[in-house]
Amino acid sequence: MKVIVLGGGDSPEREVSLRSARAVCQALRKKKNEVFFLDPLAGSFFKKLLQVKPDCVFIALHGGMGEGGVIQGLLESLGFPYTGSGVLASAVCLNKLVAKKILAYHGLPTPAFVPVNNGWLPEKMALSLPVVVKPASLGSTIGISIVKSKHRLSQAVKKALIYDREVFLEQYISGVEIAASILGNNPPVCLPVIEIKTAGGFYDYQSKYTPGGSLHTIPPGISKESLQKVTSLATRTFQTLGCRDLARIDMIVDSQGNPWILDINTIPGFTQTSLYPDAARAAGIEFEELCQKLVLWAKERKQPGKSHGRQK
Numbered sequence: 001m002k003v004i005v006l007g008g009g010d011s012p013e014r015e016v017s018l019r020s021a022r023a024v025c026q027a028l029r030k031k032k033n034e035v036f037f038l039d040p041l042a043g044s045f046f047k048k049l050l051q052v053k054p055d056c057v058f059i060a061l062h063g064g065m066g067e068g069g070v071i072q073g074l075l076e077s078l079g080f081p082y083t084g085s086g087v088l089a090s091a092v093c094l095n096k097l098v099a100k101k102i103l104a105y106h107g108l109p110t111p112a113f114v115p116v117n118n119g120w121l122p123e124k125m126a127l128s129l130p131v132v133v134k135p136a137s138l139g140s141t142i143g144i145s146i147v148k149s150k151h152r153l154s155q156a157v158k159k160a161l162i163y164d165r166e167v168f169l170e171q172y173i174s175g176v177e178i179a180a181s182i183l184g185n186n187p188p189v190c191l192p193v194i195e196i197k198t199a200g201g202f203y204d205y206q207s208k209y210t211p212g213g214s215l216h217t218i219p220p221g222i223s224k225e226s227l228q229k230v231t232s233l234a235t236r237t238f239q240t241l242g243c244r245d246l247a248r249i250d251m252i253v254d255s256q257g258n259p260w261i262l263d264i265n266t267i268p269g270f271t272q273t274s275l276y277p278d279a280a281r282a283a284g285i286e287f288e289e290l291c292q293k294l295v296l297w298a299k300e301r302k303q304p305g306k307s308h309g310r311q312k
């Protein structure tokens with residue numbers, strides 16, 4: 001099959017995306033596909049896209065236009081099949097504030113939050129310290145601060161505002177950090193859940209991308225009952241937000257064993273050592289097979305009468 005792998009892009013997660021794309025290219029070549037790497041920032045992007053006429057586009061872009069529905073919309077209008085979620089779910093999940101409002105509407109647990117309006121914090125807050133300050137649409141922990149004392153709050157908000165016009169405060173939840181990876185559509189399946197251990201308890205950019213910066217543990221150190229809650233919550237989240245093919249849902253399990261949804265990644269890190277491929281491997285799905293599966297699902301969607309998920 002002729003596959004274009006998209007990597008790079010304009011978001012602050014560009015470097016990570018280039019690593020994901022490199023790994024995906026290698027994997028798909030091993031599976032005997034004819035693979036073309038393409039960076040949406042390249043001047044010849046549109047020309048090349050139309051020239052190659054791919055059977056499928058594998059989107060290995062993280063954050064920004066690539067994960068947030070813009071590239072998906074472009075491919076949709078050109079009629080090229082692509083991996084992963086469609087336009088709406090991609091856009092919803094990229095914006096944590098929008099995703100949290102939908103989760104809250106459906107009664108799915110996500111930590112309490114307060115939007116920051118035009119840089120101004122509300123006089124009275126329904127949150128207690130510590131709080132987490134987040135840009136709404138960034139990933140890889142960029143612009144996020146954990147604030148333990150009130151006088152550090154405005155500094156943290158200023159920092160988040162560098163990255164995004166939309167910023168919010170979120171209740172800090174102390175507990176076990178979990179990554180729940182969902183694969184497939186009818187029905188979506190929760191792959192083995194991973195516990196993430198970091199030296200400082202904050203899964204920041206450094207611990208995410210420095211070798212040895214974090215430890216992935218399967219199974220996680222939570223009770224069976226709690227693990228059951230995590231897997232069913234992850235699957236419900238995936239379905240509620242209309243995701244497709246794959247997503248990694250980041251959660252914290254509190255001291256009572258209850259999971260809280262932090263973040264839904266529709267295009268999770270895809271290097272050989274990233275969380276999502278690790279979870280797939282633990283389910284007996286090797287990286288090459290995982291990449292090929294996603295390509296085949298995308299290709300199949302284009303055939304008349306065949307569709308996966310809620311969006312076409």
Ligand SMILES: Nc1ncnc2c1ncn2[C@@H]1O[C@H](COP(=O)(O)OP(=O)(O)O)[C@@H](O)[C@H]1O
Pocket residue numbers: 111132138139140141142144170171172173174177201202203204250252262263
């Ligand atoms: N409410 C919270 N309570 C405790 N830790 C949090 C909270 N929100 C975020 N964190 C920490 O910050 C990291 C990044 O936050 P997350 O919401 O997953 O954003 P990103 O899109 O950058 O991954 C988490 O993996 C976790 O370590």
Ligand SMILES: [Mg+2]
Pocket residue numbers: 140250262263
């Ligand atoms: Mg996250």
